[in-house]
Amino acid sequence: MLIPESLFHTFHQKPHCFEDVEVMKVEEQIAELEKDLILKERETLDVLKELETTKNIVIGLKSRLHEETSETNNMSSMSVDHVEVHYGLEICGTIGLSQSEKQISLDPKKTKANLNGSSNDLCGIQTSVKMLKMRIGEEKVLLEKTREKLASNIALVSSLEEELNQTAARLQKTKDLQSMRSEEPCNILQEIKQKNLEIEQSMQSIEAAKVELTNLTSEIAQTKSSIKTTEARQLAAKKIEEAAKAAEAVALAHTKGLMISNNSIKELENSHGINISIEEFHNLTGKAREADEISRQKIETVMVQIEEANRSRSEAMMKVEDATADAKKYKKALEDALKRVEVANTGKLAVEDALRRWRSENGQKRRSGVQNTTKFKNSASHQRKDACVLDLNSSTLVTEATNYGPRPALSIGQILSMKLISPESPEEHDSRVREKENEKPKVSLGLMLTRREEFLTTPQESKEGSAQKQFSVKRKKLGFVGILWAKQIKKNKRRCHLGTKAS
Numbered sequence: 001m002l003i004p005e006s007l008f009h010t011f012h013q014k015p016h017c018f019e020d021v022e023v024m025k026v027e028e029q030i031a032e033l034e035k036d037l038i039l040k041e042r043e044t045l046d047v048l049k050e051l052e053t054t055k056n057i058v059i060g061l062k063s064r065l066h067e068e069t070s071e072t073n074n075m076s077s078m079s080v081d082h083v084e085v086h087y088g089l090e091i092c093g094t095i096g097l098s099q100s101e102k103q104i105s106l107d108p109k110k111t112k113a114n115l116n117g118s119s120n121d122l123c124g125i126q127t128s129v130k131m132l133k134m135r136i137g138e139e140k141v142l143l144e145k146t147r148e149k150l151a152s153n154i155a156l157v158s159s160l161e162e163e164l165n166q167t168a169a170r171l172q173k174t175k176d177l178q179s180m181r182s183e184e185p186c187n188i189l190q191e192i193k194q195k196n197l198e199i200e201q202s203m204q205s206i207e208a209a210k211v212e213l214t215n216l217t218s219e220i221a222q223t224k225s226s227i228k229t230t231e232a233r234q235l236a237a238k239k240i241e242e243a244a245k246a247a248e249a250v251a252l253a254h255t256k257g258l259m260i261s262n263n264s265i266k267e268l269e270n271s272h273g274i275n276i277s278i279e280e281f282h283n284l285t286g287k288a289r290e291a292d293e294i295s296r297q298k299i300e301t302v303m304v305q306i307e308e309a310n311r312s313r314s315e316a317m318m319k320v321e322d323a324t325a326d327a328k329k330y331k332k333a334l335e336d337a338l339k340r341v342e343v344a345n346t347g348k349l350a351v352e353d354a355l356r357r358w359r360s361e362n363g364q365k366r367r368s369g370v371q372n373t374t375k376f377k378n379s380a381s382h383q384r385k386d387a388c389v390l391d392l393n394s395s396t397l398v399t400e401a402t403n404y405g406p407r408p409a410l411s412i413g414q415i416l417s418m419k420l421i422s423p424e425s426p427e428e429h430d431s432r433v434r435e436k437e438n439e440k441p442k443v444s445l446g447l448m449l450t451r452r453e454e455f456l457t458t459p460q461e462s463k464e465g466s467a468q469k470q471f472s473v474k475r476k477k478l479g480f481v482g483i484l485w486a487k488q489i490k491k492n493k494r495r496c497h498l499g500t501k502a503s
Contacts, residue, residue: 025353026175033171036342040164044157051153058146061139068136110285117292124299131303135310142317170343178350189355195348202340209334216327223319230312237305244298250291250492287495294488 022357029175036167037164040160040167044160044164047153047157047160051150051157054146054150054153058143058150061143061146065136065139065143068132068139071132117289117296120296124296124303128303128306131306138314145321174346174350178354191351192348195344195351198344199341199348202337202344205337206334206341209330209337212330213327213334216323216330220320220323220327223316223323227313227316227320230309230316233305233309233312237302237309240298240305241302244295244302246489247298247492248295250489291492291495
């Protein structure tokens with residue numbers, strides 16, 4: 001803040017007021033420190049909230065593991081039931097061989113071949129069960145990783161608490177040093193230069209970190225879109241697998257119907273002596289073989305699609321983990337840089353306060369010397385040696401106003417640039433300040449951050465829209481595949497009815 005010359009005269013007339021001003025400044029510094037402590041406490045609360053979210057994610061993963069283990073157990077029980085049915089059918093076939101004639105002796109061999117095909121299908125189902133178990137193992141590994149992340153977050157919370165304690169100790173040290181540095185103006189100027197350099201370096205590091213953060217956010221958005229596509233592929237593969245299972249069930253029902261029809265034919269032959277033509281028998285067996293081959297091909301394609309979806313999902317998860325780790329690193333670097341800037345600003349303020357005190361003392365001494373001098377001097381010398389007025393927010397002495405009017409008060413940055421860069425007259429400096437004011441205004445850090453957020457939100461929205469379009473197209477494809485499966489199931493049912501009518 002800039003104080004006019006009239007108020008400054010009153011301060012010189014009442015020297016006891018400086019002590020009150022110093023007390024007010026100390027109280028303001030204490031209030032700022034309390035605000036900083038409140039901000040640090042808010043940061044710790046945010047970290048604790050992140051820990052709670054990670055815990056919820058771990059609980060969700062555990063529930064998924066339980067569901068998948070139950071599904072694998074159900075699949076294993078279904079496979080055992082299928083094996084028992086096939087063995088029963090083989091026994092019935094062996095009993096029928098002893099009672100049939102030479103024309104019907106070919107039936108059990110073909111049925112055995114069909115049963116061998118179904119056993120191969122069961123082997124494929126067992127392999128799918130093994131793949132599910134492998135998935136469960138991978139998810140367990142992911143759970144372990146999340147636990148490690150939780151431990152790291154807890155360590156971060158403890159480190160933040162330690163940093164809070166350290167900052168409180170540093171603040172106390174700075175308060176002690178303020179009283180010691182009032183007698184060293186030369187060292188104070190050097191410290192101001194160092195603080196300015198540190199601030200510039202920290203700002204450069206912050207800008208570099210911001211650029212890297214923008215790149216990381218774009219990479220994270222790309223990985224999220226790839227994850228969505230892999231999830232859509234997984235859903236498609238699951239639907240196709242369900243359709244294949246339905247087709248397999250239809251084929252099994254068809255083979256059971258054929259076996260029942262063969263048994264009924266044998267009973268009729270034993271009772272009434274009726275024979276079936278070989279052509280009809282060949283047609284029925286050919287239809288059963290075709291159904292088995294179709295079910296096998298469908299199961300193979302579904303398994304290949306599931307493997308591809310799992311691979312793409314694992315790759316996407318690895319990319320996401322790498323991106324999150326990089327983002328955490330850059331966030332830490334940003335926090336460190338901001339802390340350095342805060343420390344440099346506090347040091348700069350302390351140095352400026354010490355300079356003000358020292359300059360005020362020197363100004364009072366010079367004024368007392370000027371008043372004691374003789375009055376036999378020229379008017380020009382009087383104009384040059386007017387009483388010096390000190391701006392409390394600056395580090396240089398400003399002469400009082402001449403007969404032409406008072407000069408405007410100078411700020412801290414202007415006076416420091418006059419003192420450190422080039423010792424000019426205040427008139428030249430005023431002209432330079434006016435030229436700088438006519439230049440373009442500088443953009444603040446808050447505006448830069450808001451622009452970056454707006455820039456990042458727009459590409460993410462466009463990417464989400466493209467992902468939704470891809471998902472809708474894939475949905476249409478899945479609907480078309482479901483219609484084809486329904487048509488094939490109807491055809492198989494018609495064939496079964498025709499076979500039963502022919503028998």
